[in-house]
Amino acid sequence: MYKCKECGYLHWLEELPERCPKCLSKGEVFVEIEEKAENKIEESLYTNELLIELMDNLNKVLDISAEGMNEKLDDDCYKLFTRVYKNSIEMIQAVKAEIAAHVEDDKWG
Ligand SMILES: [Zn+2]
Numbered sequence: 001m002y003k004c005k006e007c008g009y010l011h012w013l014e015e016l017p018e019r020c021p022k023c024l025s026k027g028e029v030f031v032e033i034e035e036k037a038e039n040k041i042e043e044s045l046y047t048n049e050l051l052i053e054l055m056d057n058l059n060k061v062l063d064i065s066a067e068g069m070n071e072k073l074d075d076d077c078y079k080l081f082t083r084v085y086k087n088s089i090e091m092i093q094a095v096k097a098e099i100a101a102h103v104e105d106d107k108w109g
Contacts, residue, residue: 001032001033001038001041001109002016002030002031002032002033003030003031003033004020004022004023004025004029004030005029005030005031006020006023006025006029007020007022007023007025009021009022009023010033010041010109011030016030037106040106040107041106041107041108041109043107044102044107044108045109047102048099048102048107048108051095051098051099051102052099054095055092055095055096055099058088058091058092058095059088059092061084061088062085062088062089062092065081065082065084065085065088066081066085068080068081068084069081069082069085
């Protein structure tokens with residue numbers, strides 16, 4: 001695995017491109033990543049995918065609850081959808097914070 005020195009893009013393929021696909025820098029911009037760092041990234045791949053999938057589904061719950069709030073069928077429904085809406089926002093922010101922590105801890109790539 002190689003990393004672009006300019007922008008941090010990670011290249012998984014053996015053959016290096018002429019230019020970095022992210023920042024378009026060319027020349028000797030790629031450095032090989034140490035095995036330990038590479039293992040750390042690979043070990044966190046599935047969990048990161050789950051976090052992204054979780055955020056996608058929480059965004060769907062957010063949309064559904066917003067629609068439910070707009071319907072205002074009765075007070076109890078409105079309160080329930082409002083609670084779900086607020087909880088979804090909090091959970092989305094918690095997932096984002098976890099992803100940010102992974103990026104900061106080099107568990108992303
Ligand atoms: Zn780059």
